[in-house]
Amino acid sequence: MTRFSAWTVFWNGLTGQKGWGRQWRDPEPKSHYDVVIVGGGLHGLATAYYLAKNHGVTNIAVLEKGWLGGGNAGRNTTIVRSNYGRPGNREFYEESLRLWENLSHDLNYNVMFSQRSHIALLHSPGAIDAAARNYNTMRLTGTPDAEIWDLPTLKREVPHLNYSATARFPIMGAAVQKRAGTARHDAVAWGYARGADQLGVDILQQCEVTGVKRTEDTVTELETSRGPITAGKVAFAVAGNTSRLWTMAGLGRLPIESHKLQAFVSEPLKPLLDQVVVFGVGGAHFYISQSDKGGMVFGGDLDWYKSYAQRGNLPMVQDGCEAAMSILPCLGRVKLLRHWSGVVDMSMDGTHFICKTPLSNLYLNAGWNYGGFKASPASGWYFADLIANDRPHERIQSFDLKRFERGIQIDERGAGPDPKLHG
Amino acid sequence: MIRIPCPFCGTRDHSEFTYGGDASITYPALDAPKEEWHDAVFLRDNICGPQLETWHHVHGCRMWLVIERDTMTHEIMSVRPANPKLSALFEDNSEADQ
Numbered sequence: 001m002t003r004f005s006a007w008t009v010f011w012n013g014l015t016g017q018k019g020w021g022r023q024w025r026d027p028e029p030k031s032h033y034d035v036v037i038v039g040g041g042l043h044g045l046a047t048a049y050y051l052a053k054n055h056g057v058t059n060i061a062v063l064e065k066g067w068l069g070g071g072n073a074g075r076n077t078t079i080v081r082s083n084y085g086r087p088g089n090r091e092f093y094e095e096s097l098r099l100w101e102n103l104s105h106d107l108n109y110n111v112m113f114s115q116r117s118h119i120a121l122l123h124s125p126g127a128i129d130a131a132a133r134n135y136n137t138m139r140l141t142g143t144p145d146a147e148i149w150d151l152p153t154l155k156r157e158v159p160h161l162n163y164s165a166t167a168r169f170p171i172m173g174a175a176v177q178k179r180a181g182t183a184r185h186d187a188v189a190w191g192y193a194r195g196a197d198q199l200g201v202d203i204l205q206q207c208e209v210t211g212v213k214r215t216e217d218t219v220t221e222l223e224t225s226r227g228p229i230t231a232g233k234v235a236f237a238v239a240g241n242t243s244r245l246w247t248m249a250g251l252g253r254l255p256i257e258s259h260k261l262q263a264f265v266s267e268p269l270k271p272l273l274d275q276v277v278v279f280g281v282g283g284a285h286f287y288i289s290q291s292d293k294g295g296m297v298f299g300g301d302l303d304w305y306k307s308y309a310q311r312g313n314l315p316m317v318q319d320g321c322e323a324a325m326s327i328l329p330c331l332g333r334v335k336l337l338r339h340w341s342g343v344v345d346m347s348m349d350g351t352h353f354i355c356k357t358p359l360s361n362l363y364l365n366a367g368w369n370y371g372g373f374k375a376s377p378a379s380g381w382y383f384a385d386l387i388a389n390d391r392p393h394e395r396i397q398s399f400d401l402k403r404f405e406r407g408i409q410i411d412e413r414g415a416g417p418d419p420k421l422h423g
Numbered sequence: 424m425i426r427i428p429c430p431f432c433g434t435r436d437h438s439e440f441t442y443g444g445d446a447s448i449t450y451p452a453l454d455a456p457k458e459e460w461h462d463a464v465f466l467r468d469n470i471c472g473p474q475l476e477t478w479h480h481v482h483g484c485r486m487w488l489v490i491e492r493d494t495m496t497h498e499i500m501s502v503r504p505a506n507p508k509l510s511a512l513f514e515d516n517s518e519a520d521q
Contacts, residue, residue: 243469253466257445258494305425305442305478308471308495314424315438348465404465405458417464420442 004108023190024197029204029226033061035387036222036231038209038245039238040064041073042185043365043372045192045203046380047237047387049107052199054381055388060201061231063224065208069189072240072372075310075342077263077287077299079276080374081118081180082143085134086410088398089351093371094143095395096378097179103377109191111183112292117275118180119149119158121327123169127281131175138177145178158275162329169281169326182276182289182297188376212249218361219249235363235387240343241308242366251358255348255404256367257419259302262312264320264339266331268294279327285423286323295337298324301423303341312341344369349409350422354383355392355400363387364401369422425497430504430513431484443477446489446505471495477505 002008002021012019035051037044040062051057080100082093104111122128128148135146154174155163163171193203204226211223212234219234236245243254273296276289288298300320303313317339324331347353347367352375357364365383368375382396392400398410404417415421425437445467451459468474471494478488487505492498503510 241471243467244471253462253468255465255467257467257469258471305437306444306469306474306476306494307497309497313437315436405461418444419467420444 004110023194024203027202027204029061029207029224029229030202031228032230033202034059034232035235036060036229036233037062037235037237038222039236040068040193040203040205041071041237041239042188042192042376043239043368043379043383044235044237045189045196046376047235047365047383048201048203048380049192049196049199050381050384051388052196052201055384057388058200060196061229062196062201062203063207063209063222063229064203064205065225067205068193068203069186072342072344073185073189075261075263075340076185076373077289077297078182078185078291078373079118079180079287079289080113080183081177081276082374083118083120083135083138083146083175083177083180084412085137086351086412088410089412090138090141090143092378092382092395092399093375094141095381096375099377099381100183100374101179103183103188103191107191107195109187109194111187111191113181113183114292115179115181116289117157118177118278119154119275120175120278120280121161121171122173122175123171123281125172128173135175135177143177147176147178149174149176158273158277160272160328160330161277162327167326169284180276182291183373184292185373192380209245209248212245214249214359217359219359231361233361233363233387235365235383237365237383239345239366239368239372242345242364249359249362254366255401255417256345257306258308258343259305259346259420260307260309260312260341260343261299261302261370261423262316262320262339262341263297263299264317265291265298265337266296266334267337269296269334270294272296272330273328277327279323284323284326286320286327288324288328296324296331296334302344302346302420304420306420308343310341310343312339344372346419346422348404348417348419349411350413350415351399351410352379353399353401354379354386354396356386356390357401425492425499427478427480427488427490427499428502429480429483429486429488430502431486432480435480435483437478439480439482440478440488441481443479443487446475446477473500
């Protein structure tokens with residue numbers, strides 16, 4: 001496998017770009033693996049990579065029913081941040097951000113992580129006070145880059161926003177995390193796949209799990225579209241379809257509903273917006289950034305009803321475009337290029353699960369709500385740790401399925417047990 | 424856009440409605456053990472396929488409806504008022520029509 005370096009890029013430039021081979025193998029499934037990870041998205045691939053790298057487990061298969069990067073890995077707005085408020089969450093996401101900062105070097109694959117700042121607009125003195133409280137908490141708990149900007153600073157840094165004093169919600173300032181930003185979603189999937197493959201992991205695409213055979217307390221075999229596979233340990237990382245797999249394993253119900261979330265990209269423009277800007281007031285919920293190709297990438301709320309369909313509805317297209325117009329009126333004549341929809345696990349408190357299950361050799365990684373992309377490095381890191389050591393690391397102890405029974409919810413929005421509200 | 428045949432207003436765009444949630448949930452008695460309450464409040468079947476769900480015609484007649492809808496195709500199989508008495512009335516009428 002070619003190791004990427006400035007020299008290999010230079011050399012291939014001189015020799016007609018003929019030196020690049022396949023980045024990962026396309027192996028035939030073996031009949032048995034020590035660990036089988038179901039789901040070849042970012043979380044599954046990251047888990048396989050860290051299992052092999054940190055824990056020396058290499059007889060691993062990652063089963064993907066479609067193709068790599070074709071699920072939610074390719075259906076997000078690529079925002080990475082760690083401005084969370086609840087204990088447990090904020091440390092976890094900060095850990096994830098630290099992994100992001102070194103990810104390209106670690107994987108020897110340019111994931112184009114761009115720490116361009118995450119700017120949440122504020123529209124009232126009350127919102128500024130609330131944000132100051134949150135961001136002070138972040139500074140006290142290990143996230144040093146949280147700042148509150150006043151209006152003159154914001155105008156200087158992000159000149160194109162609608163600063164009209166007569167706007168329905170005039171902008172008064174912003175809460176800023178400067179180390180936050182975006183990454184190239186495909187590159188993250190490909191980088192983890194390539195890294196895992198180099199360490200001996202079998203990545204099996206077009207391999208859908210169709211049945212789960214088990215005894216009273218273990219999973220014994222997975223039936224797949226490419227034949228039966230037995231496994232020492234099985235890990236589910238199939239956000240969006242977790243309940244289906246859970247039912248297949250005969251495990252009953254989960255505190256999860258599947259909803260769909262849309263995102264949009266415009267035609268490419270010249271450089272316009274250097275940061276991720278978030279607009280959330282008066283029922284609007286909107287986030288926008290500009291991709292390296294120039295497209296304005298933006299998204300908003302869920303489609304509001306439960307769905308497994310990977311296609312979005314038109315009222316949300318209108319909602320997103322209306323929000324875009326109210327915050328960046330200069331986009332008025334820009335054409336929408338594409339929109340897409342991903343199916344996400346919305347959990348009952350808006351927080352994820354990385355935990356053991358009622359079956360002794362089955363592990364669960366699910367319930368990522370809106371936030372799965374940014375979490376993928378830490379999710380893989382700690383899920384691998386959980387699978388290898390069969391006990392939750394102290395960092396993920398609160399992310400178990402039993403927290404509702406204990407009366408503990410990690411509810412960032414304070415929205416209560418209604419999955420669609422945790423956006 | 425999903426088009427919902429409201430029994431009171433006729434067929435309308437789903438953007439007139441808000442989605443309530445799983446209509447198959449029945450809440451236990453107030454003095455039921457807390458495990459039963461946990462299951463009713465926090466656990467979901469999360470069906471891929473036809474499921475019963477509540478919708479509120481918030482920009483129309485403001486009635487709560489129970490709709491059977493496929494969560495993969497979004498096809499609507501049946502719509503009835505959530506209030507069982509009203510729902511029974513509608514069933515009587517439709518039988519009389521036949």
